[in-house]
Amino acid sequence: MSRRPPNSVPHRRPIARQVAVGLGLVSASLAPVTVPADDRPAGCEFAPGIEWPELRPLEGGLTEIDADHVRREGERVSATGNVQLFEADQRLDADFLEYDRAAGSARTEGDTRLFDGDLLLHTQGGEYRLDAETGEFRRIDFLVQSIPARGSAALGIQQAPHLHEFEDAEYTTCPVGNDSWWLRTRDLKLNRETGVGVARNATIRFKGVPIAYTPYISFPLDDRRKSGFLLPRAGTGGRTGFDLATPWYWNIAPNYDATFTPRIMQDRGMMLGTEFRYLQPRHNGILDVRYLPDDRQTGEDRHFAQWRHQTRITSNLNLRVNAADVSDREYFFDFGNSDRYGGSTPFLRRSADLSWNQPAFRLQTRIEDYQIVDPDLSGAGEPYQRLPQITLEAGEYLGRGLSWDLDTELVRFERDEDLSGRPVGTRLDLNPEVRWRHDTGGFFFEPAVGIRHTRYELDRQDNRPESISRTVPRASIDTGLIFERPIADGGHLQTLEPRIFYGYAPYRNQDDIPIFDTGEADFSFDNLFSLDRFVGVDRVGDTHQITTALTTRIFDQQTGRERLSLSAGQIHYLEDREVRRSPGDDPLTNSRSDLALEGRVRIGDAWDGRGSILYNRDAGETTLAAVSVGYSPRERARINVGYRQREAGARSIDQTDISVMWPVTERIDAIGRWNYSLQEERDLELLAGLQYRSCCYGIHVVARRSYGFDGTYDNSIYFQLTLDGLARFDSGVDSLLREGIAGYDARP
Template identity: 35%
Template sequence: MNLRFYTIYLALLSFTEVALAANNAAWNCEQGKNGEWTCLNQGQNTPETAQPKVISPEKPAVASQQTPPAAVPQQPAAATPAQAIEHVQTNRPGEDEAAKPASKPEKLHAKISESQKPVLEKLPARSASAPQKVQNQGWTCKSGDETKNWNCNLSGPDPKGEAQIVADTETSSTWLTPAYSQQQERTFQTLRAEFEQDPWQNCSDWSAKKIKHKTTSSKDRDSADTDVTADFSEIFDGEVLSFTGNVDLNRADQHLMADKASYDTVADTMDAQGNVIYSESTLALASDTASLSLGKDQARLRKTQFINAEAPLRGTADVMYRDSKTLSRYHHASFTSCQPGNQDWVAHAERVKMNRETGKGSAKNAWLEFKGVPVLYTPYISFPIDDRRTSGLLAPTFGNTQRNGFDFAAPFYWNIAPNFDTTITPRYMEKRGGMLRNKLRYLTETSQGSLGTEILPHDELRGGTRYSASFKDNSRFTESLSTLTDLNYVSDDEYINDMNNALGFQQTNRFLPSTAYAYYSGLPKTSFSTGINHYESLDKTLTANDMPYDMLPRVNLNFGHEFEKMPISLAMNNEYTHFYHDVRVNGQRFNLAPSISTPLESSAGFFIPKITGQYTQYQFTNQATPNQPDSVSRMLPIFSVDSGLMFEKDINLGGSGYTHTLEPRAFYLYIPRKDQSDIPLFDTAAYDTNFYSLFRENRFSGVDRIQDANQITLAGTTRLIDSQTGLEPLKLSLGQVIYFQDRSVDLEYLADNRAAENSTTSNFVGEMSGQMTKHLSYSTGAQWDPIENGFSRAQGVLRYRNQPGQIFDIGYRWRNYNPADLYQFGSTDISQSDISFRWPLAAGWYGLGRWQYSFNFDKTTESFIGIEKETCCWRLRVIGRRYINGANTTNILDPDAKPENAFFVQLELKGLTSFGDQVDTFLQRNLNGYRPYDDFED
C-alpha cells in the first residue's frame, strides 16, 4: 500500500527581478480508484460512513504488541467518534496510576510499503535516563485562519485553570535590531543540518563550484517505503490516523518530525503540531503548526522558517496561507541569502502574495536593510517569481565622473510580448541634464536583435541636442545562410567620450564601426560572405583625411580541395571591394589568389612548397591628382617553401626529468619586384614585427601592397617540458630574415626609412617564456637592430596567478622610435611600466589596481585603485580611476595631456539585485587575469 506526501509550495518574495518558490511537504495521502484514502492504514471499501476503529491496549503488555488490522476491537455501532476517543483516552497507559500496574511507555513504529498493509511494531523502550515525552492530555490547538486566532480543544483536566484563547504575538520591527532572533538562528542551524551538503559550504570561496543538490523524482517517492515512528499511535477504523510524541517520518529524501500529527480521511485534512520540521533534497522547513486541507489544496502554517539549498536562501513568515495550488499569501515575510548567523542584508514585507499561474508576485510595505540600516522602501511592488519576464523597475545605477558629475539612471523594464520587450531608462547627469534611453529587444524563429536609442534634449555643458542609435541583429535562415548586423550612429564625434561613464571607455576606440554581412557555407570547402563596413569618427583630433575607407560592399568567395591519395591542396581566395571616401580617391578592387601546395608532414617534421598567383584589378574615381590612370592591374606570382624538423630527448636536470625539444625551421619566399606606387592605400598597413611575422608571405596587411622578396627566414625553437607536471619552464625562440636583395615596395610613411629597406638582414628577434611553477610565469622579448647596432625594442612581464584571489603582474616595455611605427605609435620613443594586482588584505577584503607610468614624460597615463569584498550574500567593489583620455589628444603621452578622474561603486546582494555600475566588467577588461565570479561557479 502506498503513501504519498502532500507538497506545499512555499514561495518567497523578491523586491526586483527574482523570487523563489520553496516546496513544503507536510503530509500526503493517496486516493485509490474506488475513492478511498490510504493513510498508514487499510481503508474500508464500503459506501457507508466508517465507524472508528480503536487500538485500545487494555494492558501495557498487550498495547505494545504488534496489532494487525484484522484484530482491532470494534466499538458498538451506536458509539460516536467522541465516545471512541474518550474510550481510548481512559485506557491509555499512565492515566490511572493507581488502577494499573506501572509500565514504561514504548515507542511504536508503523511501516507502509507498496505491497503490504500498514503494520504497527513496538520499538525497544528507552532507558530510565532518557524519559519519554508523552503528550496525551491537555490542550490540542489547530492554527486558525487570518480572521481567527487558535482552534483549541481540551482533553482531560486543564493544568492551568480555565480555557482561554491563545493570542497571536505581534511582530515588531525596530530599525537597527537583528532581523532574526537567536532562537531563530538556532532553528536555521538545525535546518541547515538536514542537508547532505551544507548549502553555504563554498560561499567563502567564490572560485569554488556551486553545489548541485540531487533531487528525487515523484515516481521514486511514490514507490518508496514510508517509515513512521512515534511514542503513541492510534488508528481509527479508516477515518483518523494519529501519531503523538516524537513523530519521525521518512520516505525517500523526505523527512518529517513533529510532536504530534494526525490525518482525518473524512474531512480530508491533516495537522502537524509542535516543532514541525520537514526536509527534502533542496528544502528544509520549520513551523509551529501546519494545517492542510488536501481536497481543496489549502494550507495554513504559522511561524515558518525555511532554507532553500539551490539558491541558497533562507527566510521566515509569521503566517502562510495556501489558497489553491497556484495562489499563496504570506504575512510578515523576510528572506536573505546570508548564511545562518549572518544578517548583512534582509528583505522584508508586511504582506506578500504569490500567483504561480501568472508567474507574478506582489508585496506591500516592502523594505530592504543592509547591515541593519534600511536602504530601500516601497509601499507596493510587483515582481516575477519564475523565469517569465515581468514589467517593473530594475536596480538603479549611479556613479560620479569629472566630466558629468553625479550620474544616476533608473531603468524600467516593459514586457511587451513573449518575444518583445524594452527597457526605458531615464538618466540624470549633474553637469549635462536629463537623458532618455530606450532599448527594444525582439526574438523570432529566425532572428534575435535589439534597437537602441538615446537622446539628450539639451546638453547644459556643451549646448544643443545630442543623440545616438544602434541596431543589432543575428539571423539564421537555414543551416547554411545567416546574417550579422551591427549598425551604430552618434550625433557628434565626442558623444561616446562624453556620455560614457568612464568605465567602458577604450583608448583604441577612435572610430565607431557599422557592419552588415551575410554568410553562406552550403557547399563543401566553400565559404561566401558579402556586406558593408562604415566608420564614424569618435576622436575630435582626427581630420577627414584620417578617416578609414568605407567598404560598400565587400564580397569574399573562398574554396579549397584536398586529394585523398595525393599530398596536393588547392585553394582559391577571391575578393571584390568597393572603397568609398569623402575626400580621397575612391576605387573598386577585384582580387584573385589561386594557390597549390604539396604538404608533406610527419611527426619528425614538415616540408610544404606552395605557389600562389596574385592578380588584382583596380578601377578609380574621384582622383585627387591629375593625370592619374583610372584603371590599374597587377599580377604577381608568390613562391614559398616552409620546412621544419622536430628533435626531442629525455634529460635530467637537478634530479628532475625533462623532455628537451629542438625545432629548427626554414622559410624561403620569392616574389618578383613590381612598382605599385600608382595604387592608393585603401586598407593596407605594415604588420608589427614579432617572431611569427618572420613567416608571413606579405609584410603588409591588405593587398594594396605585395612585397618584393627574395629571402629566407632561419629560426628555431627549443623547449623544456617537465615530465612529471607537464609544465613548460622554458620556451626560447630565435629568428632572423636574410635578404638576398633590397626591398623597393613600401608605404608612403616608410619613405624615410630606406636604410632598413637596404639592409641584408632583418631585426634579430628573440622571445622567451615559461611556466616556472603552477602560479608563476614569465614572458620576455627583444629585437636587435643590425643597422643601429643596438636593441630597437624590448619587453618583459612577470605574472603571478593564484586564482581567484591573488593576481600580480609587473611589466616593462621599451621601443625606440622607428618610422615604421609612426602610424601606430607616433614620433616618439616609448618607455613604460605597467603594474597590476588583486591581493587579499584582511577579513575577506581585497585590494586591486593598475598603474601605467611613462618614463619619457615622467607621468602616469592610466591608473585605478579599489577594494573588493566577497561574502556569502553580497559583493562590494569600489574603484577610483585617473586616466588620460585618448579621444581628447593625438598622443596620450603628450606633456600637455590632462588626466580625468572618476569614482564608482557596485554593490551586489546575491539572490536579489545589484546596485551601481558594472565595475566587474571594467576589471575583466583592464586587469589582466581578473575573472568574473560566474566563471568559477559552473
C-alpha cells in the first residue's frame, strides 16, 4: 500500500466559537450553487495533488485485508502496518485495525482513511460497521468529490451510507489551500442522498471576518431546490437610503414554491414582497405582491401586485391572464425596477386572453385594461379598455404560389366618462388579402390585392354620426432580382439585390372616425415595402407609391456567415397623402420619403457594427441616425460605442452611449456605461463597477448615477456576494448590467 502524501487532505483548522455581526440570516438559494469546473478561473482545481484511494470491486460480500502484519483469533482479525481493508464499494486504510468478522465492525487507531468513492474521511481513529456503513470517528478532515467541498470536525458520526453528522465543524467549497470563506458550526449534517446540508449555531467568515450568524442554516449539496434564506441583498439609494432585503425561499412541493422578501429601507420603512409560483400539467403562473405600509416619505401605503397565469384547457384552447396593479404613479420611480416593469413604463397592462388555435386559423378573445404609471401623463392619455376584443386570423396556401389571409377584429372600446369626453363604441374590421408569388431563386414577383372594411357603432358620438363605415381597397406588386458573384479568390460571395415595390390605396375621408388605438408609424427601412402609414385600424392611409431599393451582401463561402449587408431605398410618391391622424392636419405633399440607409458588418471575429440612417434630401438634413460599433477580441471582453439622433419635435433625442466590459486580470472584469444626452447636455446614466470571480466565491460592486423624469439624479451602489455551495442570490446587478451593456456576460 502506498502511504498518504503529507498534503493529501487539508490541515484541520482549530474550531473557534464566535458570535458574528452580519447582514442577516444566510442560507442557500434555489439556483445551482456549484460552479462547473470549466467556468472556474485557471488554477482552481479543487484538490490538486490529492491521491484518491482506489477501490477494489468485490462480490458476494467478500472482505479483503492487506497489511504488513495480520493476526487472526477466531472471528477477530488484527492488522498493523499499511493496513488496507476492502469491502464492496468501500476502503478503509489505517495504521492499526481490529476487525470482528461476526459483528462486521472495525476499530482503528492512528492515521485512518475511509473512502466510499465520493467522500474521503481522514481521521485519528474510530469504530466502523462495514455492513451497515455506520460509525464514529475522532478529529476528522473530509473531502467530498461530488459537491466539491471540504471541512473538518472534532467528531464525526456516520448514521447511514450518505448521512454524516459532525460536531464542532467547519465547511467550505474553496479548493484545498484556499481559505476564503468558512462556515463554522457546532453541529453540521450532510445528507448526500437528499442533497441537503444543515448547520446549527453557525457563523460565516469571509476573508477571516465574520459576516453573518444564524442559529440554523440549511443549504443544498447539489442543484436540487430547497427551502431556506437566500443571500441578503444590500445597497444604498438616493430615494431609499440604506436598502437591505433578506429573501426566504420555501420549496413547498416539486411544482409549488414561494419566496418571501422582507425589504428594509432606511428612508421608507419595511416592505414585504411575496412571490408564489405554481406549475401543473395544464396550467402555471406567478403571483407577485409587494406591500409597504405607511411610507415614511409620503405617509401612504404603497403596493405592487401582479398575477401571470396560463392554462391549457384543451390541446387547442388556451387561457392567458396578466393582471397588475400599483398603488401610485411614483412607485417604480421610488423603489427601482420591478422584475417585469421599469421606471420608464408608462402603463400597466391588465389582460385576459382566450385563444383557439387551428392549422388554418386562430381565434382569440381578449379583455384588456391599463393603469397609468407615468407621472407626466394625464388621465385623458390612458388607453381605451377593450371589453372585449375578438380577433380571427386565418390563411391558407392554395398551391402554385397562391395564398389568402384574413384578419378580422370585433372590439368594444370603453373608458371612464370623467376622464375625457372622447367617444366610446364598437368597431368591426375586416381585412382580407390574396397574393401570388413566383420565385425562381434569382427572381421573384409577388402581386397582392386586398380590401379593408371597418364599421363603427358609437355610444358617445362627440358630434360624430352614430354609425360610420369605411371601405378601402389596396393593391401592391413586389418584385426583385438577386445577382451573385464570387470575390476574394472565391472565398466570399457577393450579391446584388435590386427591388421595386408598387403600392396603391385610394383616399377615403375618415375625419369622422374617432381615434381609439391608432398612431403614426415611425418611418424606417422596413416601412419602404408597406402600405401602412399608421399603426392601428382607425386610419388607413391613402398612397400611390413606388419604392426602389438596392441591397448588397457579402457571405463567407465556407461558413455561410454574412459579413456585410448594405441597403438603400426610397419611396417615390405619385400623389399627395390626404389622410392624417388628426382631421385638421395638412396633406403630405412631399414627392419622396427620406432616403433610408441600413447596414451591418462583421470584420473577423472581433468587430461588428450596424447602423440606420434616414436622410431628408429636400431639407438636406438627417432625421434619424442610429449607429453602433462593437469590439470583442476575446471572451468576456466587449466595448460598445453607439450614437442615436432623431428629429421628432418634443420627442427628439440626441444621445451617445458607451459601454464596456473588459478583463483587467483573469479573474477581474471592469464594467462601465456612459449614456449622455447631447441635446440636454447632461448625463443620463453613469455606471461603473467590478466583478471578481475566485475559485469559490464571486463579488459584484457597481455604482450607478441615473437621471430621473423629475429632473433629479439618483445615486445607488449595488453589492453582490456569492459563496459557491452555500448561497447565491441575484441582487439585481446582473439584470441591470444586461440591460445597459450589450453582450454582457455575468461571471458564474
